[in-house]
Amino acid sequence: MLGVLELSYREKIGHWKHGGIVGVFGYGGGVIGRYSDVPEKFPDIAHFHTLRINMPASWFYTTEALRGLCDIWERHGSGLTNMHGSTGDIIFLGTSTPELEPTFAELTNMGFDLGGSGSVLRTPSCCVGPARCEWACYDTLKLTYDITMHYQDELHRPMFPYKFKFKMAGCPNDCVASIARADLSIIGTWRDKIQINHDAVREYAKKGKDIQSDVINNCPSKCMKWDGKTLHIEDSECNHCMHCINVMPKALRPGKDRGACLLIGAKAPIMEGALLSSVLVPFIKMEPPYTELYELVDKIWELWGEEGKNRERVGEYIQRIGLGNFLEMIEVEPIPEMVAHPRENPYIFFEEYFEDDDEEGTDE
């Protein structure tokens, strides 16, 4: 491995062949096949396939689990890993085709399964959530696990036009970058008042925090006031940016009526340019069994699965057919929260309605 990397540094070119289709029986993904283009020089890495292993939500491990994984990989692979891939999977880096099935058998015996690759639901991932964060507005770990189990078929057997990713963030700080790296970004939020501990606010002030300049003046919606004694927040104007909570974590907390905002469509630049996710549902309760979420996801997949072009991400599909048409087909009402600004051009489509007695409108 070091030999081929050295060669690549000298020649400034990669030495892996194009593509590679390997896998395990029963699954259409999870393994990324890779072959060296200089196998005579470096026979040990002539095959150098990668396995994606579905990680536990938020990457919490016991040493027992990690030792088990290391033992398996030492027996069957290169011993190199990536902890973790950007989507979240544990990456086993480098093995040969005959080792794939035995590795997979040992992994499943230990309770681990492969993650996703190809035109599938990719491995869902989440921030640390309520396990260690007081701002988590829903149980990101539980939802991540639930989605993973609920959609095992979609994760292991490619049937989409292209890949689809979920990421779960407990609050708008978005510590898994869901808004940039998930086709469906689920970001925790609340819809009542920010909880204020006034004594703790005064304590911050006493200890030298300049509340006016560090908090009030930085509020993007200018909905806060501070008279030196009491902090006032006009919650109806608050856009939940998290700044004041981030600055005074001992004094401020998200509200009690918590849930999440669903945003759709993020992707990297290929083909039509990079996209961040945009609002689809401003607020939805996030409690098991997540029926409302799954019903919406099923509708989106049914539509995009049927009409999406080969290798067209859902964000591009929405751009192609228009948000209005998309919403109509998944039966979601258009609302102002979905746009940053109304359109500025007048090229507006209207649906044609013909009354029964409107003879001019029909050719019959």
Next chain:
Amino acid sequence: MPQIELAGEMFDVDEDGFIQDPDRWNEEVAKSLAAGEGISEVTDEHWKVINYLRDYYLKFGIAPMVRRLCKETGCNLKRIYELFPSGPAKGACKLAGLPKPTGCV
């Protein structure tokens, strides 16, 4: 390039066992590729899928999307995996003599 013997003739294949010259494909080739993909006997249902893939490829120059394959053959994805344990791309396309699927797999 590695070569393997299929149905009594030598074929160029890539590392993943996809034949390199789709024009040299025939039914005997498909049968001899089957064992490597976990298929003990190539049944009529297998042929339905293989022939559909082959016809589509010859007509359009690419493999069909999975959804289309399921719809047109009447085999849902579960059935496809029962027939071809390594899946439509690695299993069925290989047996049908199509070029290796590419992209971000």
